[in-house]
Amino acid sequence: MSDKQRAHALQWSAGQAELVAAADAGQLRYGQDGVLREHPQPGQAGRTVADGRLVPLLRAGFLTRDGERVAVTADGRAAVRLWRRWRPAPVERDRSEERQTPLRPLLGGEEAARRATAAAEDERRRAAERDDLYSALERLHAWEARDDRLWEVWARVQGITYRLGRRRPRGWVPTAEEIAKHFIAQELVDELRADAESPQERPEVPHTPALRSRELPPLPAAPDAAEQLDLFAP
Structure with a gap:
């Protein structure tokens, strides 16, 4: 320019x-x-x-x-x-x-350059927060899908047909008789046993308030100049 x-x-x-x-x-x-x-x-x-x-x-x-x-x-x-x-x-x-x-x-100028730098840094921070949020949501969705699978096994064994207000007991594992009677897949039995030994807590989704752009400090004064400018002089 x-x-x-x-x-x-x-x-x-x-x-x-x-x-x-x-x-x-x-x-x-x-x-x-x-x-x-x-x-x-x-x-x-x-x-x-x-x-x-x-x-x-x-x-x-x-x-x-x-x-x-x-x-x-x-x-x-x-x-x-x-x-x-x-x-x-x-x-x-x-x-x-x-x-x-x-x-x-x-x-x-200097102000335009530092604003561009600050804007790029703000965008990097926003991108990092988005990545953290998406990762947390993926973990939550995986946990919920697993919890649904294991609840359905427990509900089938208990003869429960609706979930409202009903939670699978912590550490519950079907007996050998229940496994055979209800044709429970081995991978589900393995998941239930693993959960009983080491329960997985529901992942937390981070609360990320709106990121405000940083306020830049004032630029320093320029060194004193000896001349005085008349902007509209002929």
Whole structure:
């Protein structure tokens, strides 16, 4: 993918581009009163910024909180330079939309790469849990089929025709007379004897709650840059 395509894929509003540029220039800081302000000129009070506008930029890996400062990440700095170089048309968004509309990470950037890695790891974990579940279900179905076979032998000997509420006694094995009278197959007798010697407990099926995607920690701040970018300069 070309740099021009990466720039257009940012889908920033003009205000969002200005916020990232201000962060890259070290101009976004929280005051002692907890209010975020942009300080274009050192020593001045600065302009108040609604920090809710930062949320999509933080989540997409362009900005990060570094103490009292809001700083760009390496992705944010690269994105600012792509924006300046290719000047894509800003997306029209009001302040509410700037807070609520998710942004995609920089294509080919660090955030996109680690999201892909995390997604692949989550899929591996889901696949392992599925395999464990399917194996447990196979063991359970085999146990139930065996239990049905052995119950039917006991029920035939006892003259029972329905199962509701009736369980085969633990350790029960037919006598030689019962084996002959009811024509019980030798393999069933062997299973009953084996079960009497070493009863098989009903396998448990693991409870697997829905796997939530892992939350990634914020990216680190990029090293300080000496230059300040004017994104919309001629």
